[in-house]
Amino acid sequence: MSGERHNPFMNLPANEIRKVFANQFNTLPLAVTRAPGRVELLGNHTDYNEGLVLSCALDRYIYAAAGPTGKNNTFEFFSTFNSSLVVVADAVRQQGSAWVNYPLGVYTILREKGFPAAPFALAITGTIPMGAGLSSSAALEIASGLALSTVYGFSVDPVEMAHICRDAESTFCGTNCGLLDQFSVLFGKKEHALFIDFRSLEHQTVPIQYQDMLLAITTSGVTHSLSDSAYNGRRKECAEAAKFFSKRDSSVVSLRDVSSTMLESAKGELDDVVYKRAAHVIGENERVRRGVEFLKEGKLTEFGTLLYQSHESSRVNFENSCPELDTLVDYAASLEGVYGSRLTGGGWGGATLTLIHRDAVDEFRKKIRAGYKEKTGREASVHFAAVTDGAGVIHSKSE
């Protein structure tokens, strides 16, 4: 007996990717999935320090269509981003088409955990601007993981799925990232921010008091490479800071256990650079707590101020900004109707997040692009995004 299930949010790109899959692989896919991008509102580099994050999923997506290849150990990939077919003879890390490492990595970790995934064909398309810091990589991982579980008929607990996709990114793609991206992509909720505790993995949704506020993502055109040793280097410095404090107080496990008073008392004893890294993480945890309260109370001006403070701490303490991101934030701050702005995600390029009054949108787009171009010679693009639901299966066909 064969049955088809359709989800009401079936939309254009999902239909498009079905057709692309059918043209490319001469058969219909057994699953079509959709995973959104994410933005971190506050809580920069806190996730791998067992800290706090406020994030949300955005209405830019990766769509994936998948089916079995039916061939031993052969995997086939097609992306509408570059219209090229990649055939892989074994699930090993690829040097050439790097993007296939994300789905291949997810497949490999699923198998290691005992899930009955088998070789697959996968076609993808999407609307997430690449390399902009919106985590197209996590969206691709989650879209692939959900597609594989649908095609091969097994279910994975969402928290486990987040871990599997994170592990895929770290072992197959070289970035030892935290869980923020995968978690936000899976658990996002329309018109809500996600308040996540990365120690307990408990999360709550907080309504975003939109009033007349919009969320703008401005890309800097500087491509960040998270695999850069910079990200992994910051992780080590944070671990070093935690170790310093745990020697003083054995109850300290991670930077989550270090208060700003404890940090202050270590000034002069702790290496200067390590001190600054810890100051960023500890400050971010505090800003997330305050940010949640401001959001609940609809205090957007106060919330926006936290965004500026977060960026300043990135610039000075964590040193994960760059002149282009600073220029974007400074420009945003000089414009009418802007509540706050900061870099979002790993840093060293990518995008800024800006909260802005609806009436100021046109002026913002025009002025920030012109000002940025004049100062840096680069093109910025501005995307106004809505907060959306997490990833899901759009279409599945079971035989």
Ligand code: GLA
């Ligand atoms: C990247 C990583 C996340 C997180 C952020 C910074 O997006 O993938 O795990 O560490 O940077 O907050």
